[in-house]
Amino acid sequence: MTAISIAGATKRFDGTAAVDDVSLEIAEGEFVALLGPSGCGKTTLLRLIAGFETLSAGAIRFGEQLVAGEGMHVPPEKRNVAIVFQSYALWPHMTVAENVGYALRVRGLGKAEMARKVGEALAAVELSGFEARRPAELSGGQRQRVALARCLAMDPDVILLDEPLANLDVHLRAAMEETFRAFHARTGATMVYVTHDQAEAMAMADRIAVMEKGRILQVADPATLYAEPAGEGVARFVGNGHVVDCMALGRAGDGRSRVSLHGSEALVRAAGGAPSSGAARLALKPEGLALGDGGFAAKVRKAVFKGAHTLYEIEPDMAPGVLLPVTSAERIAIGDIVRVVVRDGWVLPSAAATTKSLAEAA
Numbered sequence: 525m526t527a528i529s530i531a532g533a534t535k536r537f538d539g540t541a542a543v544d545d546v547s548l549e550i551a552e553g554e555f556v557a558l559l560g561p562s563g564c565g566k567t568t569l570l571r572l573i574a575g576f577e578t579l580s581a582g583a584i585r586f587g588e589q590l591v592a593g594e595g596m597h598v599p600p601e602k603r604n605v606a607i608v609f610q611s612y613a614l615w616p617h618m619t620v621a622e623n624v625g626y627a628l629r630v631r632g633l634g635k636a637e638m639a640r641k642v643g644e645a646l647a648a649v650e651l652s653g654f655e656a657r658r659p660a661e662l663s664g665g666q667r668q669r670v671a672l673a674r675c676l677a678m679d680p681d682v683i684l685l686d687e688p689l690a691n692l693d694v695h696l697r698a699a700m701e702e703t704f705r706a707f708h709a710r711t712g713a714t715m716v717y718v719t720h721d722q723a724e725a726m727a728m729a730d731r732i733a734v735m736e737k738g739r740i741l742q743v744a745d746p747a748t749l750y751a752e753p754a755g756e757g758v759a760r761f762v763g764n765g766h767v768v769d770c771m772a773l774g775r776a777g778d779g780r781s782r783v784s785l786h787g788s789e790a791l792v793r794a795a796g797g798a799p800s801s802g803a804a805r806l807a808l809k810p811e812g813l814a815l816g817d818g819g820f821a822a823k824v825r826k827a828v829f830k831g832a833h834t835l836y837e838i839e840p841d842m843a844p845g846v847l848l849p850v851t852s853a854e855r856i857a858i859g860d861i862v863r864v865v866v867r868d869g870w871v872l873p874s875a876a877a878t879t880k881s882l883a884e885a886a
């Protein structure tokens with residue numbers, strides 16, 4: 525069943541669209557990440573779902589119920605959504621138990637029922653025994669878990685998370701990703717998670733909606749998004765991707781195409797709407813390129829030691845000014861000439877094919 529249906533949602537601030545004609549269906553129990561660079565409109569979209577912002581155009585439904593649009597605006601407190609912010613937003617003067625139980629008390633729940641729900645919620649985030657502490661006596665990760673327990677205790681239909689890990693250090697983030705995943709698996713809640721961190725989105729979400737300038741560029745599961753970007757924006761944004769010019773030489777069956785790239789030929793994967801001959805655009809990830817025999821000639825321009833391997837930036841002889849990443853365990857000096865083999869690549873759909881598929885999806 526569809527939990528949240530967003531149809532042509534637009535939000536303008538002073539005539540400028542922060543969210544621009546966005547359509548997205550989120551299934552019940554799904555974990556969807558809104559991913560994109562700063563200012564792309566992901567927080568505004570989340571606030572529209574929560575009801576903190578009113579729509580300029582379009583509609584939002586929870587299940588069958590219209591909550592925004594068509595002259596209707598259901599206020600946040602009537603939407604049964606819980607929100608987790610990066611700032612935790614805990615009451616400093618209340619204990620952990622009081623923070624978690626606050627909304628239940630407002631709802632008029634009895635003491636025993638409240639204590640039971642608070643206890644369950646704290647157990648779910650592995651904070652049993654912390655009931656009497658105050659937020660100042662907790663670590664950042666523990667505070668974020670209290671915020672999570674607070675929303676769990678409310679039995680919300682939908683949980684909205686706005687960069688909840690942004691204030692935590694790298695180690696704590698990894699642990700919290702695990703907490704969020706377990707939380708989602710245990711509760712089966714529908715979750716919408718805003719982040720600009722693609723690793724975070726990849727690690728947790730069932731599907732990721734990549735946003736740019738108020739629009740959704742692509743919605744897909746993490747593996748598809750990584751391997752089969754729908755266009756240049758996603759190809760570049762996800763996984764240190766690069767996009768280069770190539771010539772399509774023909775289909776090779778099995779969803780593959782032969783292409784000519786910087787003076788050598790390669791067999792790569794091709795999108796359905798990719799051109800089968802002539803000029804095309806090829807998306808490459810660092811692991812799709814390797815140093816070896818054959819391939820095209822290039823000069824090493826930069827080397828960054830990464831421990832197990834070194835990340836090189838190479839400039840193909842036939843494409844001056846183009847810099848591509850390639851990793852290798854070999855030690856190569858800057859300025860050396862190398863041969864680079866294309867192991868994997870993805871011929872992007874032509875711009876016309878992308879426009880057509882977006883129109884069909886809408």
Ligand SMILES: Nc1ncnc2c1ncn2[C@@H]1O[C@H](COP(=O)(O)OP(=O)(O)OP(=O)(O)O)[C@@H](O)[C@H]1O
Pocket residue numbers: 537538541542560561562563564565566567568569720
């Ligand atoms: N209340 C507001 N009034 C005017 N402009 C706004 C308002 N809220 C957001 N914007 C603008 O809308 C655009 C999208 O902002 P939004 O906060 O949704 O982006 P974001 O992708 O969440 O960015 P970040 O990751 O930096 O939080 C930005 O250009 C922002 O300046």
